[in-house]
Amino acid sequence: MLIRLAGLVSIEDAGEGNGEAARYLSSAQAQVAFARLAMERAGGTSRDQLADTVWPDGLPDTWASALRSVVSRVRSFVAGTEDAVVSRGGRYLLRLPAGAVIDLERAEAEVVDAVAAHAAREFDDALRLAESAVACLRRPLLPNHDGEWVGEVRARLAETLVTGLETASLAASALGDGPGALRFADEAVRRAPLRESTHRARMTAHVAAGNRAEAMRCYHELRATLADELGIDPSPESQAAYVELLGAPAEQVPQPQEASRSGPRAPAPFVGRRGERGALAQAWSRAERGTSHMVLVTGEPGVGKTRLVTEAAHQISLAGGVVAHARCDLAPAAPFQPVVEAVGALLAAGLDERLARRATALRDTLGTDQPDHTRAVEQAADLFARISREHPLLLILDDLDQAADDTLAVLRQVFRRRADSALLVVATAGLPARREERLTTLVQQLDQDGWLYRLTLPGLSEQDVRELADEVVPEPFLDEVPAPRRLVADTGGNVYLLLEMLQWPCERGSVGSRAELSPAIHEYATVQLTSLDAVPRRLLRGAVVAGRIFELDLVAEAAGLDLDRAMDALDLLLAAGIVSEAGRGRYRFTHDVLRRATYTQLSAARRRGLHARYAEVVERRRAGDLGRYTRALAHHRTAGATEGGDQHAVRWVWRAAAQAGGDGALEEAVRLHREALRHVPGEDDGLRAEAVTNLGLAQLAAGHRECGQTLLDGALHAMHSERLPVAARAALGLADAVGSRPELRAEAAALIELLVAEDSARWGQRGGNDRIDGVTLGRMLARQVRLGSPLGAGPVTDTALAELTRELGLLEGPGMVARRHTLAGELLTVATAVDDADGRIVAAHHQAMAAELRGDLAGRQAALTTLAAAAHANPLGDALLLEHAVAEAVTRGRFTDAAVVARLAGNVTGSGPGWAAVSPPPGTLAQRQLLVAGLLRTGLWPEPGAAPRTGPEAAERSLRELAGGVRGRPHLTVRAFATGAEPLPSGDEWAHLMGVLALGAVELGDPTTAEALRARLAPYGGLVCGVGYRTFAGQVSFHLGQLAVVTGDWDEAESQLTDAVAWLTVRGARPWVALAKQSLARALAGRARAGDRGSARTLLTEANTALVEAGLAHRVCAVVA
Structure with a gap:
């Protein structure tokens, strides 16, 4: 059942195979009663409220009976039964069938859903829902009836309609439908001329249609309307939208070609830059006092130059200054393009009639296919000079380093006519290393004449980054965003890169991507790389493999460059801001995200080759200090490993794992041993046995339950590949692991007995790599005793006792306390099993020594008790x-x-x-x-x-x-x-x-x-x-x-x-x-x-x-x- 309250009041029932049949309610009194009962059906409507609604101008004398008659009509209209409208406790309640829908309620819900869909960047759904709601809400509510209740509902629905129109317009803009967006926005403005959000929607629609000047005109109309009607300025939101217009189009930072998001992002907040904003404010103050000059804001692409100057322009505009904004394109579509944009902005801002005629004439002149260059330069310079003599003028030239000669000629003439004018030119440009000679010449001329002030823009600070993250990252995604310190290290505080790093975690799910970096960052890296000459590019590709911090001599040789050429290339990279000095002859990437992006863009074969070459260079050039490079070499050897297995990779990863275990990073050691196992050549059974054993021992140290099975497998592989020393290490670990895996106790005991027997059988072959050393043999015998197997005196135990005693003598001092304590306990176990008194005394002595060095009084006392018992006579x-x-x-x-x-x-x-x-x-x-x-x-x-x-x-x-x-x-x-x-x-x-x-x-x-x-x-x-x-x-x-x-x-x-x-x-x-x-x-x-x-x-x-x-x-x- 569909109940329509907007337009003609009706009910549409699903017919039996005949579509939908509509019933209409003709009585105006019954219509309004039905409408209120329907919209308040959850709690009901009192008799007095319903009567006041039906007769808003005063109740008739017989209103009670007349109201019963109206309610009866409603009851008959709904269902024709006595149960459709019931009276309970002085209130009327309307009962509708399950599944009944009221058009106005559905329209209000659709507007709410449309707003949510737009916020979630689901613009197709937002437009569909908003259009459906707008179509309903445009129809009049009870046109033949007035009254307080009807008026309140109409006002609420009117607000909802405007919200629906705004949402439809914004969604259409996001989808690139400029005309459709403008149609919805114009209607919204007509219905709510003092509602600023409607004007902002219309500004957005004009931008979507490619009419930036019209969008600026809309802002000035809003500003004038609010001033005339209410005596106020536009809200901060509207002002921010205008600032975006002043700065549009944005800095030339490459945008992703693929859809990295479902629609345009909301404007990012402006954070930090207090010192720079103050400098620009002082520059404007000097210009207002008649000191015309130029501020050149420089910095790398994306650092926020345009945003800074547009924020300054906004403040100047609010203070009554005239602002003209233009952007210089690398390949302009027409001559004098930035001048044309600036003139258009001046006309949109509103000039007096005389100046407007001059501006229009200049625009017409510049609009011809081949304007007279000299005349055009003179006219443009004259116009800017005249305006700045009558009004303080801010002229913004974005990306001046891309300006054509005609724009630079106008700029020269403007400053030659700056006398008695209040003109501030604020230009943005890249770093000097990438500046063309003609701009450099102009800048030097202006600087020599005292007209120029340089403002170099650094990256944002950690505090600024923290503030930016709080503003742009939704709370559910905050845990996915790196810490501010890491973000600064990753991006160098570059605003564009920061926003990508902050917003990409929120967006990649919607595009089905698991990539760490957004497509935009990859394209930014591509632009940076392709702007370099061949040699710096070659050095850079070698450096991205080395890591965030690199040493020049290593990278140069890995990249195949002699040191002189590498140093020349490094100078260029430093000047371009791509790398910076890190001290002690090392260098770092200013933006680590660019290093990572560049690295992923290398082919797999090139990455593998560069890693392998870099590892070889480190091993050769740093042969005397390889301990400092252990983890780096493990990384490079694995990344450069040959397919099918690589022994170099395996052994360097083992060293890195040992280092990690020594540092207490036990889980990292396990991970590294798993990595080593992946690189064991398929045909090298002995190396595989050792890798499996090492993994099991790392798992044992980290407390992994599966360590026992891993060690058992390692021992079996080692025995079958004739690697008894490796099997012995696995057996020792397995014997220790049975404390947590008692089900393998029998296997551990059998394995040790088997290894001892096998080693004894090779007694005459002592020497070589296939024998178990005496210390390990003694440790296995200790495990054998602890596992419950008997142990008798003989050559094997004599050798084990002697070797354990000798090893303990080498473990004196505070540096080897843990191993000393362990071996002493194992010596004591073996000596006790074979009743060797001197062995027991020596073992107890070392236990007491180790305990004293550890400060373990209880352990020392226990060892001394053992010593006293063994010292009898x-x-x-x-x-x-x-x-x-x-x-x-x-x-x-x-x-x-x-x-x-x-x-x-x-x-x-x-x-x-x-x-x-x-x-x-x-x-x-x-x-x-x-x-x-x-x-x-x-x-x-x-x-x-x-x-x-x-x-x-x-x-x-x-x-x-x-x-x-x-x-x-x-x-x-x-x-x-x-x-x-x-x-x-x-x-x-x-x-x-x-x-x-x-x-x-x-x-x-x-x-x-x-x-x-x-x-x-x-x-x-x-x-x-x-x-x-x-x-x-x-x-x-x-x-x-x-x-x-x-x-x-x-x-x-x-x-x-x-x-x-x-x-x-x-x-x-x-x-x-x-x-x-x-x-x-x-x-x-x-x-x-x-x-x-x-x-x-x-x-x-x-x-x-x-x-x-x-x-x-x-x-x-x-x-x-």
């Missing part, structure tokens, strides 16, 4: 435990106990593989620990021996000399180590010696020596200074804090010493805590901030008390220095 274990007891006694301030135990440790001796596996030799560190303790308590000095001149013991004995008041030789020793003149020992002794040196430097009190040691200790803030658990010489934070006191860095001293007090307190190191508090008190007193003195006194009191209790009264400090 074994002098090797006894010596190590006695050394630890001395270190603990010195740590806790039990100095007498330390001296007694040190004598016992000196009496323990032994020999054998176990003794040789521990360094320094067991039992030798106790006396050296007393050298450290003696600095605190002088009575603990060990018996003096021959004083060494160099080495760690020389540093330790310098402490004794310092305590005795000798400074000369100790200072030489400490400073030699601090400055690197004397090399520091490697391995476990390094941390002990650094603690000794720090103690000596504090005693010396020399700031330069202290600063040198601070620099060496700074990277190791949480490290314990000692030979692991065997000695104690403080902790790095403690030493850094004390050294900072010596150098006067009070804040750093406070920070480090506060950490040290907390750490030493946990360790129960009471005398060291007291020394730390004493130094902290000095630091606070030296800083002398509010409250520092009081805190320093409190700390010093606590420190002195603890020192006296520890028997170190000679270290008490009565006054804070």
